[in-house]
Amino acid sequence: MDGLTPHAVLRPASVEELSSVLKTLHAADQTAIPWGGGTRMSVGNVPERYDAALDITGLVGNVVHEPGDMTVVADAGVRVADLSALLANANQRLPFDVPQPAKATIGGSVASNAAGFMRSSSGGIRDWVIGMKVVLADGTVTKSGGRVVKNVQGYDMHRLHTGAFGTLGVIAEVAFKLTPIPAKTMTIAAGFDALGPAALTVTALFNAPFTPEAMSLFYGEGAAKAAGTRIPKGLAGPCRILLLTRVAGGEAAVIRQANETIKAARAEGASAIESIEVADADSLWRTADTSPAGVTVSARSTLRPGNALKTLMDLDIALSSWPSLVLTARVDCGFGTLVTNWWGRSNEDAREAVEASVHAARRNGGATVIEMSPSGIKRGMDVFGEVGSALSVMRRMKEQYDPARILNPGRFAGGI
DSSP states (O other), X not given: OTTOOOSEEEXXXXXXXXXXXXXXXXXXTOOEEEESSSTTTTOSOOOSOOOEEEEOTTOOSOEEEETTTTEEEEETTSBHHHHHHHHHTTTEEOSOOOSSTTTOBHHHHHHTTOOOTTHHHHOOGGGGEEEEEEEOTTSOEEEEEOSSSSOOOSSOTHHHHTTSTTSSOEEEEEEEEOEEOOSEEXXXXXXXXXXXXXXXXXXXXXXXXXXXXXXXXXESHHHHHHHHHHOOTTOSSOOOEEEEEEEEESHHHHHHHHXXXXXXXXXXXXXXXXXXXXXXXXXXXXXXXXXXXXXOEEXXXXXXXXXXXXXXXXXXXXXXXXXXXXXXXXXETTTTEEEEEEEOSSHHHHHHHHXXXXXXXXXXXXXXXXXXXXXXXXXXXXXXXXXXXXXXXXXXXXXXXXXXXXXXXXXXXXXX
């Protein structure tokens, strides 16, 4: 990780083994970095120390699904795709999605607060966690929340660990609320020749009398590849701007919403439009979200939805000033997240990409986390950006939960 190699890789297969491992590390003043599927390990500052890699993918023995209560409890090492497949047998699902679900683990997704396409309609992972089991740095096993939707088991301490990147404790087990799988789901793909008309379509849908389950605007190589696969008709040239809108619910409602989405896209001159059933849509979303091989910098900016689109338009205009950089991007239109992926040939290119992403978002009132960057550039910055007065509170929490700085030392905001 960031040029550092651990002295050992530890693979506990149960919560008891995880507790024992952490007790041993704590007593020896050895640091540990928890690993799940590895899909989000690029996020974070360069660690101060890295003595042991803590592989939690062996924690898979416990999955308790209560279809009647619409809840599930799963060990941290369970893959998101595997859990989703199990829940689908009861026509239920997790109310969130994450990137690379076949690799991503439950624990890693919660610890990194991984965000997918559904965030704009159903919120983030934190909104659906109802309980958690966490092993602290000294091996102490703690619990918060419960296994039912309505519980009165004290403070929601599990919210503290969601998005803490394993700096306060290692997530061992998580309980979630569930939702039914919609009766019908449809994706409408619309290709555009320019960002302006695409942004106007998004605005029209944002003001429509329904909320899409997901609505993302893709820019660059991934958009072109997906569009070439599914909507080549009517395109005069390569389509590098693709708007995917997913609607879900009862059949009549989905058909009505799909027709309104198509009407909005046609009104703004979409180059091509196609409606896609659920069987083919998942691969289309994944293809559209791909980036050039060897992405140098990946940045995630959070803004108001309209400002996220404006920031992408600003970067599109300025791109001619950076001839050595290639940009792909995604705007999660309902939530206001802009993900920019830059490919360059050198560290100097990467530095320009970092500055471009941060400054463009800041001009439009947003904040940026650099999720992937060469370690040489990371060492000179805080990838989480400015967190303001919250930093002092976060430091006190670290002192309370992990005073010996055993877990992920230096990786979180402010070098916590």
